[in-house]
Amino acid sequence: MKIKLSLLSIILLGLLVACGLNESGDKSGSGDKTVIDVFNIKVETTDQLNNLVELYEEENENVDINVTTVGGGQDAASALQAKFSSGEEPAIFLLGGLSDVEKYQDYLLDVSDMESAKTAIEGTLDGGSMDGTPYGIPLNIEGYGWMYNKDIFERAGVDPASIDSYEAFKEAVEKINEQKEDLGIEAVFGFSAKEDWVVSQYSSHFTAPEFNNNVKEAFEADQLNFEYGDRMKEYTDLFNKYNYQPILSLDYSTSVEELFANDQVAIIHQGNWIVPSLNSLDESFVQEKLGILPLFVGPENEGKIVAGPSWYWGINKKKDDAVVEESKKFLDWMYTSEKGKELIVEDFKYIPSHEGYDPESISDPVSKEVYEYLLNDKSRIWTNNQYPDGFFSEALFPEFQKYLDGQNSWEEFEEKVGESFTKMR
Amino acid sequence: MRTKERTHKYTMMFIGAIVSLLWIYPFYLVFVNSIKTKSGIFKGTLGLPTEPTLENYPVALGELDFLLTFFNSVVVTGVSILIIVLFTSMAAYALSRKPGKSSTAIYFLFAICMLIPFQSIMIPLVSLFGAVEMLNRTGLAIMYLGLGSSMAVFLYVGAMKSIPKALDEAAIIDGCNRFQVYWHIIFPMLKSTTVTVIVLNAIWFWNDYLLPSLVINKEGMYTIPLKTFYFFGEYSTQWHLALAALVIAMIPIIILYMFLQRYIIDGISDGAVK
């Protein structure tokens, strides 16, 4: 007994020591290689990123890149902060909005002389810039709006091209609703009001024009007045009325993979990131049925979708010079080399945020559409990325759910959310 | 009289059987649906699978990175338990063998600390350990020692009261030093209390989510609850995979329970009642 116990103790203590060494070990790196720690939040493309890193390491044997991916259920902002407060600051990490840039400004490298900053599409650097200095390389372009099923629209006799105003959209929805049974659908809409980020993104359509579609203005605003709240109410009432119920417990995968992918609902509020997951269920769906419709908001009620860079790569300037240099090289390679470009479009299936890509190489029709909206100036900014920390999950989302559930009026919604916006800024 | 007793017995057995079935029904549901295909689950959750499949399991095992995750849980739980058993029994030994003002004061301190709920110190704790770069597994083991010490010290002090001091004295006269007395004589006599301490803390450490989620930030170091949670975040309503993952996450503990049932239940009741 005693011997066994002592033995066990030794083994376990050994493990502890080994782990302790491990934890500090990979910072110092292996041999004379330069080690770059990358902090990734984009869970959907983890495999693709790892694959790209492997290729890069093959070409550059002096570099060792460690990717840590955090995400899924985890809160990205606090995960990154924990990274910093645990003394394991990564060399390259993803920034969500300007509030992240502000918070980590002491660490962030001015990227203006990098090739991947110079070739970024005009305007895309704004979301990662402070006082005119760019601190982040845009990861990609993502766009969202009403994703719809072309096949259902066609069978219902609705021409998507004819939808040029909110009224026309409403008419189309009602027309589809009347034929619900014939079309074999459960409901017109599959808005997943269980997901806070879906609600947050949806709100961007209506808050972007209030801030003149300007990232900086949105970030600096300490008031949210719902200038376009009436339109938001109209849209909200419309989908709430014709949505799959119970709307409050409808989650992302039920909405996208179960209902939308199986032709059970005609319209959902999502973006081009659902393409890979739809492809995994049925390749033909995206090619033949998937389309995107704009929302009509703003002074002229223009039909726009939200499109722009969702995340930015920041480089930690407090790392050794060699690490910083290699980090810059890596990001430049990723976005401007031929191999990198090829992977970004074909493997990641991203909409590129950089120039020098052939639009035709974008593999699916919806991503192309999003790209065109952006290039034709028919897009709004990702206002939701500039909201105060926690605002969308702790204030906007619960109040919005209350409105959907009939627990409070629209006026109360606007008032409470506006108050919280000021308080949390 | 006889028949009456027998009817009573069978009624009780019948009730027990019904309730037991009801009680494990959620486990059954999880298991039975984990061997269905994705579309099988859409079709119906209550029935048996029409074409049972095990193919969810390799996928879930891979996604959970199970061997590594399991190993991480073993390391975190094992090391923390070892530390807590060793150090708290030592502390309790000192407290019980040297009565006096300082021992009473320290004992009282342990009692007060037991009242502090974790959430009320969570924020400064994370800041403090973050400031000294100790948000890692070593830090976690230290936190567990601090958080679990009161309970363990009480249990050990209680048990040591029944060990006569004459035993120590005899050993010291024979030339043992204090540590030898503690390690060779006292500690082996505390076996049943040690089992209680191990059981109580093992269940806690093994299943804990909140603290490790704040402390362990490295993907390769996640324990089973952490990994399960993140897995769910990614795969929610990919129920076929998620359920297989749940079954996998539960298997180690259920197997252990089958073998060590008596110790576990005795340990729990000792811990609660003493």
Added chain:
Amino acid sequence: MNFKSRTYWLFLLPTLLALLIVLIIPFFQGVYYSFTEYNGFQVSAFVGLDNYIKLFTDDQFLYSLKFTAGFSIASVIGINVIGLAFALLVTQKLGKVSTLFRTVFFMPNLIGGIILGFIWQFVFLKAFSGIADVTGIEFFKGWLSNTETGFWGLVILFVWQMSGYIMVIYISFLNNVPKELLEAATIDGANKWQSFWKVKFPLIIPAFTVSLFLTLSNAFKVYDQNMALTGGGPFGSTEMATMNIYDTAFKVQDMGYAQSKAIIFLIIITLISVIQLYLTRKKETEL
């Protein structure tokens, strides 16, 4: 032959040190943070009692306290009634079957809150709607999509998890009831029912105080189950106090304010525990 002072402190050192840096220093630091504006990196202002004043107008926090209290009361009743019933059932002389029952009832207690939360999410969302489809009973529809079903969902989960634990406590008290007393009662012509109320019941009253407060403070501290089952939704209506504190701290990053909530939480838990200690001590001296 007393402990040498140096050895004495050496034996105590590791544990006391851990206690100091894990509980005592953070406790005082926490009290300090609760009077400041703190974002996790630096303290930007000392705000005095502002955080505490703000608390009383924070509808969501007050609501989460109320919700937690309601949840705790419902769970405590459920757990203790079922736990006691289980204990009585498995202490009947049923032979091997008793052990089997005990094993089954205790099982959920061994599994972590996160995993249990997901299991029940599946049961409520998928299995319940399956039952609703088959039977057409309204009751099984739309679970976890509104406050009421969210509340009862949490209670059911927690009762299911904890009853086995409380059962074990009751068993150990029931086993301590002297056999002679029960035999004497039987000889006097008491039936099972009477011997329970007249003999066993008075003797297990101390078990109630232990169990009641144990479940009460456990119920107040629930986090994992809440997180995995409902995530606080819909619209924060099933958000318990601990989750509210966590979200304020790590999502809104308003750590000073979150800490003031944590201090209020501490006071509530301490009150519960002190009342428990007082009552158990009182009971013990009475006996």
